[in-house]
Amino acid sequence: MAPAALNKTKGSKLQKPPPKKKPKNDIFTEKHLKEDDILDDSGSSDEEVEDQEEFDIDEQGSASGSDILSDGDDTFTDDFLQGNDDEEKVSSSDSGKDSGSDSGSDSDSRSDSDESDIEKKSRALDERKAREEKDAEEEMRLNIAEEHDEFRLPTKEELEDEAHRPPDLPNIQRRIREIVRVLSNFKDLKQEGTRRKDYIEQFKMDLCSYYGYNDFLIGVFVEMFPVNELIELVEAFEKPRPICLRTNTLKTRRRDLADVLLNRGVNLDPLSKWSKVGLVVYDSQVPIGATPEYMAGFYMLQSASSFLPVMALAPQEKERIVDMAAAPGGKTTYIAALMKNSGIIYANEMKVPRLKSLTANLHRMGVTNTIVCNYDGRELTKVLGHNAVDRVLLDAPCSGTGVISKDESVKTFKSFEEIQKCAHLQKQLILAAIDMVDASSKSGGYIVYSTCSMMVAENEAVINYALKMRDVKLVPCGLDFGRPGFIRFREHRFHPSLEKTRRFYPHVNNMDGFFVAKLKKMSNSIPTVAPSEPLESVEQASVPNESNREKKIAEPLKKTGAMKKGGGLINGVSDNRNVESPSPAENRKKRKFPSREEISKVREEKRRALREGKKKTARKSGTKE
């Protein structure tokens, strides 16, 4: 019966653009009537229905004969309606009976409503359209509801799919934005059962694939910045910073230079209100690095961030300055210009190929007060001596995470180990720098430490280490813009004066990522230090150096006899001999150096022994006498 019923329903509905004309009123009324009938005559109703159904089939046949066109329509509309019919059939089993009765009753009235056929057809079409639109709207609403009210994190299967396909960039970007939105209002917008961490994990992965970073770097950035700022930072790294140049005040003034360059067709502006010598170049008709003015040494191409450490250093005339990592010479020439070629600058550069550009730049800019040497920065204290100069500038070699806009390879090649290596080297260099400075210099006694990196391990951690290891303190840099450095970061707790250091970011200051710190050396003594982790790591790596250095400190002390260094020293006069004896013993043991605690214990015991020995001899001599 089912197929027959199907046909019937189709037929009835199709051929009843007419019947539907009496919009559903008829159907309803007939339904009611029928139901009454059914209720009353339960037994006979079935037969009646069956009879009517047979009737219907016959009628369908005749009807189909008369309306060929509608047949054509029927076949099409069959398909359209089939889906609906199925649903409706499932939902309402009465519909078959209803339509049967309808057809039965309507067959009578059909002859009357031939004209209304077309109207009924069109109405049916309209209603169909309306229904479809309604469904579509509901679907749309469903979709939008999903996006706005519930951004779903992609499941594992979806992620795997994505991994197989080539990266779908707009999709990833959309997802990044969505996650930012969700995280900004996490309580309301989060998906059920997910934690903040899941969102951040997905966010990290998306950033890595969209912008091309490796996991380590993005992980570090996520810890340092809130999510909104992180997007701005990463976007800023994609674009290059504007080209800046610095007027060489030894040869010209900024105004004159700007005039000449404007005549040549260079579009420039003064850099900022914090610099009197800087110019920023927007575009230029001639190559800005090859003008006759450049070759005559009137200006130097330099990034804006490189002005900062020299401004913080503030060298005075007739001072002795050391620039420990000088190539290619932008900062050194700036120092010389500020000093007006007086005093003396030691410009040191470790890598031989870079020495040539350093000397060329110095000569080109007309700097005459500089000695260029080629040492490893850590050896400079041996060469120049302790407490020998007034100021030191250490623009330390670093991982370069602040200059990603210049060098995209940093995005992928930096790892945790590399950062640790850089930090280790920087810690050694800063100690060497501090040792070279003379705390009692009349006008100086300052060290400026700067890096073009944003990693906390290379910046605040190194300064904190220096604060522990030497008698120095942080002073304001003299730069009133830029953010203060971190005082605490994850599990690290730094000295509170670290807020005097300054951090610069591309998305805030429109210059490369940079860090500047200015230290003042309070005294020339080296304080005693409890063993701490960074120190031990230094020890393990370079213990031979350490022991040699201790020896060297001990020897000159012995020779001079005078206690130049203050009372804070472990190497007191009485201990000189003790220091000498353990250290060769230590050197004999291969790499099994006892920790500092053990050394101090040993020394205490020896001191006690010595004192007792002295007392005994005194007593003996006393008694003898």
Place this chain on the structure above:
Amino acid sequence: MPENPKSTKLRNFVVALRFCSTSLFFLRSSQSIKMRPLDETETDAVFRKLYSFTGHNLKNIVENPSHEGPDPSPGRYCFRLHKNKVYYVSESLVKRATNISRKNLASLGTCIGKFTHGGNFHLTIQALNLLAANAKHKVWLKPTSEMSFLYGNHVLKGGLGRITDSISTQDCRKLDLNGIAVHHRTNIGEYLGMEDEL
């Protein structure tokens, strides 16, 4: 003009020599990478070259009080030889450069020229600042020939703007337009193109 030009040159040269302090004339024979003062022949060569550009102003170069160095009173300049390059450097700098070992010292003060293997002395472009302040004869160029000179070409008569009065001025007037008026020795473009050879 009436005198033999060469003899006047020599006489002026000797006069100029007298102005130099005697401390510059150490007799040392070895020519290694040591940082040392110039010996007699070397000093001779250097001064001869400088004199040809600066003439009497040579004494300005030598006697210039120097403000470099952390000492309050100005010192003097001197010449030093290091790795076959001659440096014009203040005395106070020289004193402080002694504790830098020879092979680690790259440069001090201003390098003004080099000695070739054959023992000839040539001035390099880094000496320009020094020379320009003291030069006897100057030539002004037209803007168009400025770039051409910077690329290493000789200056043609057509590119001359002004020229100080000197021996060869008369000759220049006789030159036809495309004759070489000034031979090109060196130019500041070498800072860009030939950094390695400086």
